[in-house]
Amino acid sequence: MTNVRQSRRLWLWYLPVLAVTCSFAGPFLWMLMTTLKTRVDTFAVPPKFIFEPTVANYEAVLNSEFMRSLGNSVIVALISTVFSITLGTLTAYGFSRYKFRRSDNVLFWILSLRMLPAVAVMVPFFLIFTSLKLLDTHTALIIVYSVFNISFAVWLLKGFFDEIPIELEEAAMVDGYGPWHVFRKVSLPMVVPGIATTAVFCLIQSMNEFLLAFVLTTRNATTGPVALSKFQSAVGVNWGEISAAAAMLVIPIAIFTIIVRNQLIRGMSFGRLR
Amino acid sequence: MFCVHTFPPLLALLFRTIDTLKLFDSIYIMTGGGPGDFTQNLSVMVYKIGFTYFQVGRAAALSWIMVIVVNILATILIRYLQARPGSEVSS
Numbered sequence: 001m002t003n004v005r006q007s008r009r010l011w012l013w014y015l016p017v018l019a020v021t022c023s024f025a026g027p028f029l030w031m032l033m034t035t036l037k038t039r040v041d042t043f044a045v046p047p048k049f050i051f052e053p054t055v056a057n058y059e060a061v062l063n064s065e066f067m068r069s070l071g072n073s074v075i076v077a078l079i080s081t082v083f084s085i086t087l088g089t090l091t092a093y094g095f096s097r098y099k100f101r102r103s104d105n106v107l108f109w110i111l112s113l114r115m116l117p118a119v120a121v122m123v124p125f126f127l128i129f130t131s132l133k134l135l136d137t138h139t140a141l142i143i144v145y146s147v148f149n150i151s152f153a154v155w156l157l158k159g160f161f162d163e164i165p166i167e168l169e170e171a172a173m174v175d176g177y178g179p180w181h182v183f184r185k186v187s188l189p190m191v192v193p194g195i196a197t198t199a200v201f202c203l204i205q206s207m208n209e210f211l212l213a214f215v216l217t218t219r220n221a222t223t224g225p226v227a228l229s230k231f232q233s234a235v236g237v238n239w240g241e242i243s244a245a246a247a248m249l250v251i252p253i254a255i256f257t258i259i260v261r262n263q264l265i266r267g268m269s270f271g272r273l274r
Numbered sequence: 275m276f277c278v279h280t281f282p283p284l285l286a287l288l289f290r291t292i293d294t295l296k297l298f299d300s301i302y303i304m305t306g307g308g309p310g311d312f313t314q315n316l317s318v319m320v321y322k323i324g325f326t327y328f329q330v331g332r333a334a335a336l337s338w339i340m341v342i343v344v345n346i347l348a349t350i351l352i353r354y355l356q357a358r359p360g361s362e363v364s365s
Contacts, residue, residue: 108352115348117296119317120337123324210299211317215325229303 034243042239057240066245069227074252076138076223077206080145084202085195087146088153093183095154096161097169107158113151118211126215136218144212149202156201160194161187196263203256207249224249288351292344316340 034042036053061067095107125144126135134140164187172186213223222230228249231242298317301307307314307322314322320340324333 111352112345112348115292115344115351117317117337117340117344119296119298119320120341120344122321123330123334123337126324127330211302211321215321225299232303 031243031246034239035247037240039238039240057244060241061244061248064241066224066227066231066248069222070224070248070252072138072221073207073224073249076141076145076221077203077252079138080142080149080206081199081202083142083146084149084153085199088150088157088198089188089191089195091150091154092157093161093187096158107154110151110154113147114155118148118209122212122215125212129216135216136220138221140216141213141221141223144216145206145209148209149205152205153198153202156198157191157194160191164190192263196260200253200257200260200264204253207253285351285354288347288354292347292351295340295344295347316343 033049035057036055037048037051038054038056041048041051091110095103125140129135129140168190169182169186172182177185207224209223210225210229213226214229217223217226224245228242228245231238231245295315296317297315298321301313301315301318302321305313307318311319316336317340320333320336323329323336
């Protein structure tokens with residue numbers, strides 16, 4: 001009796017899960033559907049779920065300025081991810097293995113950068129890059145995104161480094177490794193899954209960032225999201241094209257995730273201290 | 275048991291509060307803060323003052339206020355993280 005009731009209650013828990021899943025996946029699927037619709041079908045009431053698909057939207061986007069912005073987005077996101085992963089790994093290892101005076105406070109200061117609203121640093125960044133003549137360049141965006149991603153990477157990677165048993169490193173030191181080789185040959189290979197996870201997160205954040213890209217770029221270095229917002233023009237919004245462009249923004253992240261997928265999986269089956 | 279189930283939502287609540295305070299893109303793209311300033315939050319307001327009216331000094335001052343507000347919330351969050359038993363964050 002209790003078992004039946006419990007299983008029924010368990011079943012009830014799936015309702016909110018289903019609701020949340022639908023509310024997340026719904027708009028995305030709707031967007032994918034809109035990419036294949038003609039302009040008339042987009043505004044049909046009631047919404048058409050069976051329609052004749054067209055690729056005209058994708059054709060229009062592929063031949064437009066948007067592709068350059070998408071390229072900019074990928075370049076900026078990749079380079080800033082490489083920067084933040086490199087510096088973040090070294091910093092996280094330092095914080096994880098060496099305690100110095102007030103190291104916890106420094107760590108919290110780094111975390112507080114993560115909480116900082118982008119709007120708060122928008123004005124100073126704009127003024128700094130104006131005087132450095134770096135407005136509307138990739139360099140400016142790479143620097144800004146690295147600032148935000150490093151704090152995130154340090155925190156995530158410190159957790160991964162903390163999980164490595166110190167005994168492994170001590171054993172390596174007994175065998176004659178110096179501090180650098182301990183890091184390079186013992187610790188680093190063990191956090192590769194963590195690095196992959198962090199890289200995916202950093203990439204997604206850099207690709208999604210809108211405000212700073214919107215402020216710091218005008219024409220040459222516009223990123224994907226900014227170009228997307230420019231599809232809204234005074235003569236109206238072409239929802240088919242805007243959805244096609246948005247769908248294309250998903251592709252680079254999907255490709256990157258597939259590339260690092262093997263690393264992510266390896267993290268689960270990686271043998272630790274036995 | 276009760277504590278275990280009650281506190282993680284608090285953490286999520288704080289994170290989401292901070293995130294929502296920072297929200298800019300959705301509001302700016304969908305309504306631009308309009309009609310008038312009905313859907314305008316602090317982020318959009320700072321942007322408008324700084325880059326539409328070009329009162330950069332005022333925008334900088336406003337962003338300082340924003341940092342203070344977020345800081346208060348972040349301090350609560352960090353205190354909570356520190357107080358949680360078994361967390362790697364300790365000072």
